[in-house]
Amino acid sequence: MTEAKPERGVKKLVRNLYIFLVKRPNFVMVAVYLFLWLASCVTAYFLFFRPWKAPLFQGDRIYLVEQPPHIRSFGPETIPTVNDLSPPRYAAWNRPLCTMGYAASLALFLILVCSDPGYTDRLSKDEQRLLSQFPADNQLYHDRECSTCKRTKPARSKHCKYCNTCVLRFDHHCVWLNNDIGLFNHGWFLLFVALHMAGLIYLSVAQVRIFASIMAPVLSDWANPVLLLNVGIYLTVHMIPFGIFLMFHSSFAITMTLFTVLHVYLICADVTTNEMGKRNAIKLDLKGGHRAYLLWDKSAAVSQVARLAGTQSSPLWDLLPEQYAEPEHGELAPKYFDITAEEAKRAFLFKPYTLGPAKNFARVVRSTRLRFDVRRAVRRLVAVQHVPFDGGR
Numbered sequence: 403m404t405e406a407k408p409e410r411g412v413k414k415l416v417r418n419l420y421i422f423l424v425k426r427p428n429f430v431m432v433a434v435y436l437f438l439w440l441a442s443c444v445t446a447y448f449l450f451f452r453p454w455k456a457p458l459f460q461g462d463r464i465y466l467v468e469q470p471p472h473i474r475s476f477g478p479e480t481i482p483t484v485n486d487l488s489p490p491r492y493a494a495w496n497r498p499l500c501t502m503g504y505a506a507s508l509a510l511f512l513i514l515v516c517s518d519p520g521y522t523d524r525l526s527k528d529e530q531r532l533l534s535q536f537p538a539d540n541q542l543y544h545d546r547e548c549s550t551c552k553r554t555k556p557a558r559s560k561h562c563k564y565c566n567t568c569v570l571r572f573d574h575h576c577v578w579l580n581n582d583i584g585l586f587n588h589g590w591f592l593l594f595v596a597l598h599m600a601g602l603i604y605l606s607v608a609q610v611r612i613f614a615s616i617m618a619p620v621l622s623d624w625a626n627p628v629l630l631l632n633v634g635i636y637l638t639v640h641m642i643p644f645g646i647f648l649m650f651h652s653s654f655a656i657t658m659t660l661f662t663v664l665h666v667y668l669i670c671a672d673v674t675t676n677e678m679g680k681r682n683a684i685k686l687d688l689k690g691g692h693r694a695y696l697l698w699d700k701s702a703a704v705s706q707v708a709r710l711a712g713t714q715s716s717p718l719w720d721l722l723p724e725q726y727a728e729p730e731h732g733e734l735a736p737k738y739f740d741i742t743a744e745e746a747k748r749a750f751l752f753k754p755y756t757l758g759p760a761k762n763f764a765r766v767v768r769s770t771r772l773r774f775d776v777r778r779a780v781r782r783l784v785a786v787q788h789v790p791f792d793g794g795r
């Protein structure tokens with residue numbers, strides 16, 4: 403056994419920063435989003451809205467790069483030609499599309515920051531009917547009240563310690579939005595990530611096209627050392643910000659694509675991020691050798707096995723030491739319950755509440771509504787200390 407050394411220096415700083423940014427609700431990630439949004443707006447402004455001309459490259463040819471993206475090439479032996487690499491229709495759409503895209507992404511962001519994801523303490527009498535949509539499956543969810551907020555805890559909900567209430571069909575607490583994603587705003591969230599995916603792909607493609615148009619003369623006349631030198635100097639001086647924004651847009655485009663695909667999959671399968679985590683933990687355990695299962699809940703596994711075996715509970719199982727609640731239970735369960743090993747394995751995999759992909763998707767769209775809880779949103783943004791913190795594990 404080695405004693406854990408106290409963390410120092412950079413490691414401690416990184417860890418504290420991680421805890422501050424990810425484990426506590428505050429304004430920082432919201433501000434980071436707004437900053438990135440603004441930076442992207444500025445790039446789009448310089449690319450599409452403001453006329454620009456890159457300096458001339460001088461060799462035995464002269465090139466002039468202009469916005470809207472095209473190149474004029476002058477040579478002593480040739481009449482100036484215009485090499486327009488951007489189809490006019492594409493260029494004409496840049497401005498209105500950018501304006502609408504940036505406005506819509508900011509509006510969706512603000513909606514999601516202030517939205518009510520389905521806090522159970524704000525449901526009207528009428529909305530209490532919604533709770534009947536969530537019957538306990540007695541596998542992952544049982545009829546019970548929340549141990550923290552003491553209200554009925556519908557199946558698929560989870561108590562969010564940041565928002566200090568249970569959230570209907572809880573998906574996850576998003577640090578960027580500083581808010582939960584749940585029954586009422588999962589549809590808005592999907593729209594948000596899909597719009598960002600589309601916008602970022604569009605910007606990345608537009609930037610690659612402009613970059614290609616600038617590189618075209620180099621590629622067509624690459625053996626010309628004067629041209630190469632000049633283009634090299636030009637790219638170094640002028641294109642570094644361009645390159646940074648291209649990397650920024652394209653890396654976020656990939657991230658948002660993955661995120662959109664994940665959420666379309668989750669919605670179609672009718673599994674929440676929260677449930678996916680639980681299910682993966684169980685699956686890992688069934689493969690054996692992993693302790694992930696302990697992150698879930700030993701008692702849930704006990705009642706699942708008990709239910710399958712047709713008994714209420716087993717005092718013997720409850721007496722087992724913690725480590726036996728690991729997935730060898732696939733093998734252990736038959737010893738304590740009158741079931742086969744296969745049945746025991748199945749007991750650890752809950753069935754999602756699925757109706758089929760299209761119906762699942764429609765159900766999420768139908769459940770989406772525009773509801774705000776501005777007071778809670780403001781409290782999360784300003785009151786950093788109100789959340790009890792467990793030390794980051």
Ligand SMILES: [Zn+2]
Pocket residue numbers: 562563564565566575581582
């Ligand atoms: Zn929350």
Ligand SMILES: [Zn+2]
Pocket residue numbers: 548549550551552553560561562566567568
């Ligand atoms: Zn609760």
